[in-house]
Amino acid sequence: MSSDQAFSTLLEFVEDELGFATSHYNESYLDRRVSSRMRRTESDTYEAYLELLEDDAEEQTALLDSLSINVTGFFRNPDVWEGIRDVLRELSKTRDSIHVWSAACADGREPYSLSMLAHDDPEIDESAIHITATDISEPALETAREGAYTESRTVDLSEQLAFLEEYERYVDHDDRTYTVREEVGQNISFERHDLINDDPKSGFDLVICRNLFIYIDNEYKQSMLETIAHSLQPSGYLVIGKAETIPPALKTAFAVTEGRLRIYQLEDTATQTAARLE
Ligand SMILES: C[S@@+](CC[C@H](N)C(=O)[O-])C[C@H]1O[C@@H](n2cnc3c(N)ncnc32)[C@H](O)[C@@H]1O
Known part of the structure; x- marks a missing residue:
């Protein structure tokens, strides 16, 4: 052979x-x-x-x-998190409640980062933010629900968390383990969702789906982004990984908000465009 x-x-x-x-x-x-x-x-x-x-x-x-490619971190790519902060501030100006989907959330550090940022920023009302965090991996979701993370030789959690000046307000620290405080998890619901095979969700103002597309075959990448497009409100925001791109067939569906940070906004007509592509 x-x-x-x-x-x-x-x-x-x-x-x-x-x-x-x-x-x-x-x-x-x-x-x-x-x-x-x-x-x-x-x-x-x-x-x-x-x-x-x-x-x-x-x-x-x-x-x-x-x-199952589960590498993640708190505030991974800090410059992108400044962009996410701007999006949440912008949404806060016009909405009483903001629905965010952290898709492919791995062990939960991404949705916890979102919630901590919302608690920390005076221009964002954390009680208005509702986060749905999903992943295909049940073990990853189990860790996520527990919200406890242990440092290793290669992973410096305090450095990751230092994106927020006073991160100690949001995590308890015991030796090398950092446990996210209860109030940070209160606005997050964790559930299993497979972006390739499961149905779209609906009504999200912001979807963060980072560092999964790089591993995915092109053919499926497009259908995953269609699932996401269908899950967004008109003009909803999308953040993908810094090394990722929107497939050509979907380029017209998303307007570039901040190209370098891979932040996009669903075009008003994009729901129809995405439907046409099915
Ligand atoms: C590299 S991690 C990215 C985590 C986080 N978004 C970040 O950027 O730090 C990729 C995650 O995608 C999940 N995943 C793989 N295939 C998936 C699928 N079809 N649907 C949903 N999640 C999937 C993996 O279980 C893993 O937790």
């Missing part, structure tokens, strides 16, 4: 037997993740790794963990 064939067979096994939709992700990303597990298990070929994977439940879990 050629190496390409062996890789395809391996991906088929992961999709059919382990339930991870490999076909939605781009191949170079999948290859990097699989190759890293192959190094860890000292498997020289895709075939050898597949053989091991078939019989080893622990390795199946390890591979699935490594595929």
Whole structure:
């Protein structure tokens, strides 16, 4: 069997037997993740790794963990959070209640950052902000609901939180663990949502969906953004990851608000445009 064939067979096994939709992700990303597990298990070929994977439940879990791309942080890309602050301030001027969707929220640090920012900024009324935070991964959502994060050698949580001068008002700190205070979680509801297979939501003034599209095959990227477009209010805002782009077919649906920060606004006619593309 050629190496390409062996890789395809391996991906088929992961999709059919382990339930991870490999076909939605781009191949170079999948290859990097699989190759890293192959190094860890000292498997020289895709075939050898597949053989091991078939019989080893622990390795199946390890591979699935490594595929679910859960890197995140509080106030990731601080300049983008200044842009998000501006959007929330702008929305606060005209709305009594503001609905925000943190889509693909990973372990919850993104929606907690949103809530902390709302509590911290005098121009934003935190009681008006309602955050829906979703992810495909149940383990990630479990951590998110707990709201407790532990520092490691490579992750400096106080540095991440330092975006807010007095972040101690929003987290309890015990040795290396930071626990988000109850009031910060009160306006957030966590639920599972798969951006590829589940239905759109509705009525959001702002959707933040960052650092997922980079891993996704182009074909699915467009349908995910259509799901998001359908979930936004007319003129609602969208924030994507700094290394991400809107696919060409959807460019007319979103007006650029702050290009460098990847902040967009749904064009008034965009709901129709998105519908036409279906
Ligand atoms: C790299 S994290 C991004 C977290 C956060 N948005 C950020 O920028 O820090 C990507 C997240 O996407 C989630 N994910 C992967 N496929 C998904 C899908 N089809 N629908 C929803 N979430 C998905 C993963 O579980 C992971 O938590």
